Amino acid sequence: MNRAAATRPGPPAARQASLREHNLALVARAVFESPVPCSRADIAAASGLTRATVSTLVDRLVAARIVGELPPLVPQRAGRPAVPLAPAPRTVVGLGLEVNVDHLGARVVDLTGTVVAEHVEPDDLHDSDAVTVLARLGRIARDLLAAVTAEGMVAAGATLALPGLVDVRTGRLVVAPNLGWSSLDPVPLLGLDDVVAGGLVIGVANEAKLAALAQAAGTVAPDVAAAVPPSYLYVSGDVGIGSAIVVERRLFHGGHGWAGEIGHVVVDPGGPRCRCGATGCLEQYAGKDALLRGAGLATTAETADLVAALDAGSPDALASVERAGRALGSALADYVNLVDVDTVLLGGIYPPLLGHLRGPVETELRERVLAAPWTDVRVAPAPVGDHAALTGGAREVLRRVVEHPAAWVEVD
């Protein structure tokens, strides 16, 4: 053994570089995951790396403006005072973009998890024209980028959220039934070719997936959603119902990135016809239009109108939400039986309705989840509600910066 170890040559250069990148990411993660500002010495102690190595790596992260240095603390013993380290504010930022059925907009988030700029325009985009809408979103994005660049910030990338099936390998939208869009390549339609040529990578993803990631405690903004466990189902109600499976803070994508289409889980095969062509899909009971129609309201009404009708004791409104709750509970029971994740975060239109939805949802879960007697299926409102897909899209960009900081760091 010893002879073999002695004669084996050291790892080649490629592995040295890989080890350096690994250590750089280790140090970045230590700073970003620490609940309080930490020092170089803290990181050395936690990582097992030498203080000299940690110092060199921290210096690079500071130079790259990923990590910021706070004012030194008063030293508690002799020697140089420790410099507290924390995610750098207003330096490297991520851009979230979104087109949804009732709004379009953009949001810029920095490495501390703070929203530093945003612009959201409510609009009815059912069966809208993709070319016009995406060009409009591109102009919003361009203005926001110009504003944050003028303040010295650098966008590390952008993510476009769309309410439909997105091919995660190509970035193409397959279909977004409620927008009436299908088979298109959305990024070129933003009219940001010059920005992309300048190096801004724009990814595309399903909005429910990004909204789900916004709920996760993580390397960016660890304080947000501290009560959210590492694994959960996120279900977002709107005209359609999207969802995502998050396991240990990572999305479960499935083969194409299409996992989570709970809106088309069968609630009752004899139920109403869905826009997808099938019958009795969850959307036809617990989607926004179905909820409003069931309550005797116009589908142009808002969730607030439904809440007002519930508060006024409208029998139609109460019956509609009861029916939606039973259907949602039944579909969630299937979900939990199939993927065994027992925290459900409800977002979109559901949080203000939860007082009335919770009863029937929990009844169905208790009756239908096979493991219900041995585990506690928890239903809670999603902590990040307000256009969560914008936050999630921006944070995805920043998570990659923190996990692979080498790309942002000068090495010589």
Next chain:
Amino acid sequence: MNRAAATRPGPPAARQASLREHNLALVARAVFESPVPCSRADIAAASGLTRATVSTLVDRLVAARIVGELPPLVPQRAGRPAVPLAPAPRTVVGLGLEVNVDHLGARVVDLTGTVVAEHVEPDDLHDSDAVTVLARLGRIARDLLAAVTAEGMVAAGATLALPGLVDVRTGRLVVAPNLGWSSLDPVPLLGLDDVVAGGLVIGVANEAKLAALAQAAGTVAPDVAAAVPPSYLYVSGDVGIGSAIVVERRLFHGGHGWAGEIGHVVVDPGGPRCRCGATGCLEQYAGKDALLRGAGLATTAETADLVAALDAGSPDALASVERAGRALGSALADYVNLVDVDTVLLGGIYPPLLGHLRGPVETELRERVLAAPWTDVRVAPAPVGDHAALTGGAREVLRRVVEHPAAWVEVD
């Protein structure tokens, strides 16, 4: 940069050991994943390790009887002839154990994927006594172990398959409704304490999960199931209906290891009452008892009797299988919509019925899978059918040997 690299000390001893283990596993994997016997030189070329390193590591794997050496080939150029390497037959073996509703048994599989011994006893174990049944299985296991040990083989571990919810962290059975067992610790009841004290680790897992893994091409027996893609849903029909999600050849466990309970997905909320307490579960349409009853057969009949009735054109049998197919297709559509895995392997009682099941299953999938127009959901019989959970359980043990061979290798 260079100065920092020069002053950074080399990795500590723990990392050296970890690198050695990593390289040992790399070499083992190269031998096990190669479709044809490979030489030390082949492994060096593919891995980037030096020939001296590869040779040392291979020698250790050969000494540990994990890798076998075949007769040398005639050299094609000057020098020592290359020695072809392959998984070692009949040396290190895995033991699969199973109690199911209609049988119990054990199977020994070697590193080449070959079944070297087995003993399976058919029996009706509905609502059986766990203490008696597990003691009986323990005696079967003891006899098989004695037989293979007498032939010089060494059991690397065992896995017990049970048809119910198993807590993967503790190895306890939570509930197996069709056996009538719940809340028990099965391993001590095998009566193999002396064997366990001697070092044999006995794991416990859900039978459908293990049967699913038996379908995967992998490090053990790469030739088996060569047509199976890396990601698939495995659904096994019996009295109950179990399933498993395999993504990139790994089980998706969920939070407790309970993912895949498709038997209790809602097909029709107005449907018949299920043993689980809910109504309209898939088992009540496509489980073995439901299929036989619907065909006018006794629930003690076999799948072969149902096939005979179908072949004879029995209207009841045809209607029962049609109804089961629609229900199975609807539940599979939910499954595919939620997890986006588009190959479905049907095992258990389903393969001989597939001629009649396929039509209604595929109709439902086409109608209900949202992505159906853009992807091809494939339904196929599971290639490993005969007590697949026994094979899967044994292979799980062997997979760990191949992935972590260091535990089996003398290091000094």
